[in-house]
Amino acid sequence: MDVVESSRTIYKRVQEERSVGRSVGFVPTMGGLHRGHEELVQQSVDDNNVTVVSIFLNPAQFDSDADYEAYPASRDEDVQTVEQAGADYVFYPEYEEMYTEGDSTTVRVKSSLTERFEGEYKEQFFDGVTRILTKLFNIIPSSKAYFGEKDLQQLVVVKRMVEDLKFPHEIVPVPTVRDQYGVAYSSRNRRLKDRDWETVRSVYDIFQGIKDTEHTTITSELDQVRNQIEQVGMDLEYLALISYPDFTPTTFQDEDAVCIMAGRVGEVRIKDNLPIHVESVRQLEKNRNPVSEHA
Numbered sequence: 704m705d706v707v708e709s710s711r712t713i714y715k716r717v718q719e720e721r722s723v724g725r726s727v728g729f730v731p732t733m734g735g736l737h738r739g740h741e742e743l744v745q746q747s748v749d750d751n752n753v754t755v756v757s758i759f760l761n762p763a764q765f766d767s768d769a770d771y772e773a774y775p776a777s778r779d780e781d782v783q784t785v786e787q788a789g790a791d792y793v794f795y796p797e798y799e800e801m802y803t804e805g806d807s808t809t810v811r812v813k814s815s816l817t818e819r820f821e822g823e824y825k826e827q828f829f830d831g832v833t834r835i836l837t838k839l840f841n842i843i844p845s846s847k848a849y850f851g852e853k854d855l856q857q858l859v860v861v862k863r864m865v866e867d868l869k870f871p872h873e874i875v876p877v878p879t880v881r882d883q884y885g886v887a888y889s890s891r892n893r894r895l896k897d898r899d900w901e902t903v904r905s906v907y908d909i910f911q912g913i914k915d916t917e918h919t920t921i922t923s924e925l926d927q928v929r930n931q932i933e934q935v936g937m938d939l940e941y942l943a944l945i946s947y948p949d950f951t952p953t954t955f956q957d958e959d960a961v962c963i964m965a966g967r968v969g970e971v972r973i974k975d976n977l978p979i980h981v982e983s984v985r986q987l988e989k990n991r992n993p994v995s996e997h998a
């Protein structure tokens with residue numbers, strides 16, 4: 704596996720690979736890699752001849768310097784994880800490589816989608832994501848790019864951007880990878896204190912319970928879950944039932960209903976989502992578009 708720091712070099716390599724007919728899959732990450740990221744890489748390795756992983760901790764998508772600085776990523780461990788997962792190239796740029804002096808172009812998905820839920824609590828987040836991905840998609844002209852369903856709103860925003868700006872990348876959703884207690888792997892979970900883990904596991908149990916209850920009225924049921932989650936110690940930001948992919952309010956009867964949730968446990972922000980009637984969002988997309996290979 705090659706570790707490449709220069710955007711020109713990785714661009715040339717990807718072009719060379721594609722010019723001899725090899726398909727290239729791309730997995731963008733911020734480091735602090737875990738089983739969830741590994742799954743994205745493995746999915747790309749299964750689907751393509753060549754896999755490129757980028758590791759870049761993008762300051763533009765953090766609202767606070769403290770959160771950025773505390774982000775748990777280690778270069779050596781991350782490179783090793785990517786290699787073991789079977790990638791061919793890691794693009795590992797320095798800050799100056801991605802944001803040259805005077806950099807002042809932003810890319811914004813201007814819709815209500817970026818203002819609600821994650822957009823409401825993390826104001827810079829989506830602009831930061833679309834700004835860095837525009838650069839990365841230009842540098843790494845892959846055929847497919849892999850994104851986790853764990854960050855569901857991000858997945859929808861990225862798809863919107865790709866469609867609007869006519870990027871050639873096919874966006875492939877990868878189902879959320881969870882630990883034995885059902886908790887979704889997340890880089891930030893490394894910062895959880897021992898005593899917080901119990902809370903996080905209880906939150907997941909309560910959240911998962913939404914799938915099992917009889918769905919009569921949305922309001923009373925969600926209120927009940929909200930109370931339970933707060934009682935076990937999470938500082939809840941939002942819990943809502945939305946229709947995928949519009950993120951508009953919906954009912955439990957909606958086939959595309961997904962319950963979304965975010966909040967804080969100690970210093971760590973936790974976020975999760977659960978499609979109500981199927982296992983994964985990939986399945987929802989398949990129901991919508993049965994001919995697509997991945998959806």
Ligand code: AMP
Binds near residue numbers: 733849850878880890
């Ligand atoms: P990040 O490094 O947090 O920007 O994440 C890079 C990619 O990994 C994003 O597409 C995430 O949605 C995805 N990802 C993060 N956690 C998980 C998980 N537990 N399961 C599947 N994908 C994940």
